[in-house]
Amino acid sequence: MTSTRAVTTVLANERRRLARLGTADRVSEILREQIAAGLFPPGTRLSEESIGEALGVSRNTLRESFRLLGHEKLVVHELNRGVFVRVLTAEDVADLFLLRQIIESSALEIAGRAGPLELGPVFAAVEQAEAAAGEGRWDEVATLDLQFHQEIVALAHSPRLDELMHRLLAELRLAFHVMHGSQQFHEPYLMRNRKIVTLLKRKKLDQAARELHAYLDDAQRELLSAFRAEQDQPSKGHVVSDR
């Protein structure tokens, strides 16, 4: 019953694991992580010389990494001036949430049409987030809140939708970093995640979708107001020279 095509497909998927990553890819992974972690706050200039020396890679290789990050919109490349960690505008945040509304609601709809939901990973994200919140590990709470939504999208089984969501969330992380004390921003939303997954379990798709929509609306509103406040009146020395 194992068709030739099935074998080919499976092996083709395994292939990418076999193919090791080049230096440029690994460097961009590191930088991606460190940008997300806040080591390089938005506005920071990423010097080719200093970072290249720190990581022990040549400027040419580092430049390839920068191209990748630039295409992901995590950094902005300005000719003859260098690459800077992206500084999101309020318009960016609004646009990101617009896309999230589209993607997450569409994913739910598609998943519902397709068949029974595989809610394991969704549940796992909620429960790990609740556990982390109980112990005050707020940065993990933030990560797991985002992962919950990533898993929602994963229900649709679309590779491109998954990747798109992943990039949107990476970009959105930049917004959290410009706000101080953003870690606990996510905590109140855990209850709502729990509610959504419960509704999904009971196959109340429409209700879950409405709940999700309201979640995103509220989160956007709250984030945007905090975001604008922080922008008008930068609180601390967090802001690095962007000129």
Place this chain on the structure above:
Amino acid sequence: MTSTRAVTTVLANERRRLARLGTADRVSEILREQIAAGLFPPGTRLSEESIGEALGVSRNTLRESFRLLGHEKLVVHELNRGVFVRVLTAEDVADLFLLRQIIESSALEIAGRAGPLELGPVFAAVEQAEAAAGEGRWDEVATLDLQFHQEIVALAHSPRLDELMHRLLAELRLAFHVMHGSQQFHEPYLMRNRKIVTLLKRKKLDQAARELHAYLDDAQRELLSAFRAEQDQPSKGHVVSDR
């Protein structure tokens, strides 16, 4: 009436025109065009040496270009083997159409909620396409058909949605190239574009959305069957060594 914010926004948009492009960006533009035009059919290996020499750029610069194209999924980078023009699978095509359904229908809905539609560019795309079809310029017909859908998405005024659509269509072009005689594939759909824009003009948003949905369904079906046929039985010597 000209708010400070409006001025800032306009200037920010102009800024990118002021910032000239680097060599790597210009090279990737050229390669993008030539891939879309069919000079490099899917499966073709893009040799660093030959292309670098032909364009008069160094290997290092060319590599930066390849990274950009790879991130756009127009080429696939395999370690120690080089970059190849992407060969889409049937699953890829299906996934691309899934995304198109989501994006185009969402765009229509958002545009309808937002306010009066600016249908100028949409009309223009339809009319230019009809003119091109009348004179048998089929490659232009194909381009303008895709542009019509791009303009539909533009009605939503979302930068990220625009860019996403643009990349999806660039990727989808790869599918047309593996089918021979794909130029006239688009011609029957011009009537449907005309119908959609007419419905939009009359503010029959729901009806237009249904029409658009049916368009995409039919196009996907037709493309996929032609696509699978061509894959199973490659017609000519078009297929270049992909090993």
Place this chain on the structure above:
DNA sequence: CTGTATCGTTTTGTTGAACAATTCTCCAAG
């Protein structure tokens, strides 16, 4: 005090060469 012209410094943009590592090609042996 404000603006601007200028010059030296720093950083990026791009190239060319070099070498290691991997893959490809082709041919011979089993």
Place this chain on the structure above:
DNA sequence: CTTGGAGAATTGTTCAACAAAACGATACAG
């Protein structure tokens, strides 16, 4: 027809060099 292997070709990565642009500070003119 498959397996092995030697040599050729290509990619991966670094390094050094130089042109070009941006930055910074200082001096000068109004």
